Amino acid sequence: MSISVSMTVNGKAVSGKVEARTLLVQFLRENLSMTGTHVGCDTSQCGACVVHVDGQSVKSCTMLAVQAEGAKVMTIEGLAPSADKLHPMQEAFRDNHALQCGFCTPGMVMSAVDMVKRHNYQLDEATVRRELEGNLCRCTGYHNIVKAILAAAPAMKAAGV
Amino acid sequence: MYDFAYHRAKSAADATALLKGKSEGRAMAGGMTLIPTLKQRLARPSDVVDLAGAKDLAGIKAEGGGLTIGAMTRHGAVATSTEVKSTIPALASLAGHIGDPQVRNRGTIGGSVANNDPAADYPAAVLALGATINTTTRKIAADQFFKGLFETALGEGELITSISFPKPEKAAYVKFPNPASRYAMVGVFVAKTAGGVRVAVTGAGPGVFRVKAMEDALAKNFSSAAIKDIKVPTDGLNSDIHGSAEYRAHLVGVMARRAVDAASK
Incomplete structure (x- = not known):
């Protein structure tokens, strides 16, 4: 059964035809060709598919596209303020070499941005590690990811994002 | 995932009406269990009624x-x-x-x-x-x-x-999460309310259950010392690759004592 969905993705109004069973991540990747959001485990454990829906981080492999009707969705593609400037979290990931193969990175960055905001830009190492519960890095590169998030928190505050 | 007809409920009454007569219909709350279940084709509902829009x-x-x-x-x-x-x-x-x-x-x-x-x-x-x-x-x-x-x-x-x-006088929940899934291997909620003391256990058996012996002991003396010698029977407890029934029975005691201590703080 074909259903029309409309939502805002990275500030742009989009719409498309989906099936009831189409996942949000499928809609983003296959209908909109926005492949920055990854599918890792497809069982809501690894967090490679994390996007923001109405300002909250969610696993887009465990949400139907039709559930995002009318929502404001933000993906990794929408994070940077311009083509030549990274978001402070992306910048911190680069500065701290917080990625190895890079597959988990989009989800890590999206979870991290949400985490920093929820904790009002104030994080300690233990909190960051606990908050990363829903994001897996199979390269086990957590140490630098944690460092990057701790560095990004004050940078995000300073940048007002 | 098999396809299904999708409906948005505007209220609880609307959801009930949408589900009426659909014996294979399912309500969806957050979907954190239902969507993974559908993906594994463990369920095949004809209709899914999304409750997210039911503001009431x-x-x-x-x-x-x-x-x-x-x-x-x-x-x-x-x-x-x-x-x-x-x-x-x-x-x-x-x-x-x-x-x-x-x-x-x-x-x-x-x-x-x-x-x-x-x-x-x-x-x-x-x-x-x-x-x-x-x-x-x-x-x-x-x-x-x-x-x-x-x-x-x-x-x-x-x-x-x-x-x-109800608002309890004292309450605490302590769980021993499975290190991989983070689901409770054993979780114990201890509460002292106007109705008495209750000890409820999740993760250990086929469903949540109360431990009467601990409740009786805690009603007399709300301290972890009061339940330290109480053994939980292994009958009916889960035994799987994550832990035996004996292991879970032991964990119930440990988690219950930690919960009582936490509730007493």
């Missing part, structure tokens, strides 16, 4: 000295609610340790309680606090609600609308 099902209200929490209230909202943190801090803490932040942004209290997963956290709180489950047709006491593995007293088309919790 969400929200936290202070009522009769306790709290009434709408079925569609997300775990994250319960965990961060100032109302819950001041009235039943153990419940806020429990909600804040379900799954991960992304799951907590979607998963709901009503969905968790209706699903009655044997390792879910909320059923332990509902049973230990002696909560009341309010549905589209009636009120059900916690003791009558949970019926074993994924089974509840809910009838066909009956939906949880909210859950009413």
